[in-house]
Amino acid sequence: MQISERMKNVSGSAIRELFKVLGDPEIISFGGGNPAKECFPKQWAADTAQSLIAEKGDVLLQYGPTEGYLPLRKAYIDKVLAPLGIEATLDNVITTTGSMQGLDLIAKTVINPGDYVLVEEPTFLGTIQIFNIAQANIITVPMHEDGVHADELEEMVKKYRPVLFYTIPTFQNPTSLVMPVEVRRVAARLAAEYDMLVVEDDPYASLRFTGEALPLIKTFDTSDNTILLTSFSKTISPGLRVACCCGNPELVRKMVVAKQGSDTHSPNLNQALVERFLIEDRMPAHLDYINGVYSSSCNAMMKAIREYFPDWVKVNDPEGGLFIWCTLPAGWDADAVFHRSVSEKLVAFVPGAPFYVQKELGANSFRLNFSAEPEARITEGIRRLGDLLREMDAEMKAI
């Protein structure tokens, strides 16, 4: 039995592999990007699933269209895109089995092996994995303390003519940085000038605790070369696996054909649940609630970090999203910290290297998630991690 070239050198996602550790309830987990369980609309979902199947079971249990469940595509246009200032028709919209599938369909539809694709560095490790499987040449533009710099972005696009630029402009994973408006404008301009696709991945923008929402790159898109991925995993439920995608009709049409050969269509019941949630206008109040929870968790983690981390750990203070990004002094190996943290302190997080294309650049960084643990465990976990960092520092100095 043969293993294909594209899969030979692809290893599993570091986060997915972490899942096995995370199954242990003794471990305080700042890994993953799991929403807090109290943020799931559980009773509503239970009752709505029952009434949806009882009333529309003949449709929902049957095969559905590959483009997606029509009422959800309409609700996405009216309740999500329109309020963001994005005009779209049904031809622009496909629903996917999570945004990961949207990205996979884009890779299948756009990338030839050997093509250049441009990503922020660091970036979402799942994206690196998908582009590796697509056998793309991944090139990078660095994230500075204020995100990607427009001049560096333009230089890379000019020099390499990548087929696409993948970005998470708001509360980026893993850095939680927000791309400034002027850089968003530049990205849209470059898409037009170089006939390059901009993939705007937007799972986190609704999770804003403070500050002003910024317009999406898609709102500056004059060439129809920006494709927007909207996930409902962080706002409603990741277990339902529902996302929507808005792009130019030619690309969306090809993605539909690729999706026929990926999973035929996304499950109907799951799409209908998200549609009901949108149509019943539950999102605004729900976001108020979950942003209250996450803002409070984030504050608890930042407070504990200020109290327990050595001051030589560089830490961002996010305005939203799910992550706090930490950088250790040069020479530190966050992977070694991770292994000792799990075994000695029963605290998990994600080391930085998997978020980097040039792994060595990420060796001294790590990502903390604050949405999956109650505040008491957040404080305790950060205290233990701070202890470990001091211990390791003392050991290094003793050598």
Next chain:
Amino acid sequence: MQISERMKNVSGSAIRELFKVLGDPEIISFGGGNPAKECFPKQWAADTAQSLIAEKGDVLLQYGPTEGYLPLRKAYIDKVLAPLGIEATLDNVITTTGSMQGLDLIAKTVINPGDYVLVEEPTFLGTIQIFNIAQANIITVPMHEDGVHADELEEMVKKYRPVLFYTIPTFQNPTSLVMPVEVRRVAARLAAEYDMLVVEDDPYASLRFTGEALPLIKTFDTSDNTILLTSFSKTISPGLRVACCCGNPELVRKMVVAKQGSDTHSPNLNQALVERFLIEDRMPAHLDYINGVYSSSCNAMMKAIREYFPDWVKVNDPEGGLFIWCTLPAGWDADAVFHRSVSEKLVAFVPGAPFYVQKELGANSFRLNFSAEPEARITEGIRRLGDLLREMDAEMKAI
């Protein structure tokens, strides 16, 4: 914006494109492979979805493991594989978002562009699409009136050394033919001798109206080179998009990695519904019920065919499955019949060519599905189609 080479020449599935026609309730549809809506366990699914979310919402609405929902993987081993005489452990099993995804993951994991892959001809058109997107060289072994011949199969394997042989051994789509036991043994032997993967796609075997069930190829597998795709789309519900797959641990492990980059994991609620259905031992009685319905629909269609079709239409009489395969005399164009049938008679079916790799071989054949329409409409549809065939025959003779 670029479209990739692999997608440039791939057109949409003929059946998926048909869906647009099928939306019209005036059309009597023998296209698609939709289960009858009265065969969905609707009330059970509604009540069980509610109680599952209410009781286990914290787990089901959260991210789940890429390998699949653990209780379903266990139930598949105990309630599906064991009764078939297949011993398996968790390392052998992954759940997928429908068997289409299982096939896509196998293609990603095994096929390099240019590799030979062997399929029955005709075969499931979705498989041809997936292998085209994988840029494989598709070679074929013909389906005779008694299915694939062992000597022709061996000759093709010997000559081309394909990386895999894809087969639907029981109630094949589109022919409804059943692969004899001795050919199944040969397929397993060839898998071992040539280190070739056998992909045994099994969505229909449970839908048997008459005759004896045959052992799966997987039961003859001595080299662990057979991978079994088990779908719950035809037996429980296609809209849930749940399938399971049993293969060798190395391949399954790589498929898990590929699935991380496809849709992260299949939705949990949907997997939990299927697990409950299996664990509550609902399948045997449910299959008795739906096979009664389908057997009766199939008989109604065969009776109408004998009454209304000209005797020069060659028709199989299936022992199970969802399809009746028809062959017109040489020179007929089933595609032309299809277009007139839809516009003049309001009757839809699937022309044969899309099921063929060498499209010209399928020009005079077509597939009828009997599971999606009530018996009165089946009889009426076949009467109209018979009328059209006679009309077209008379027109041809008049030229």
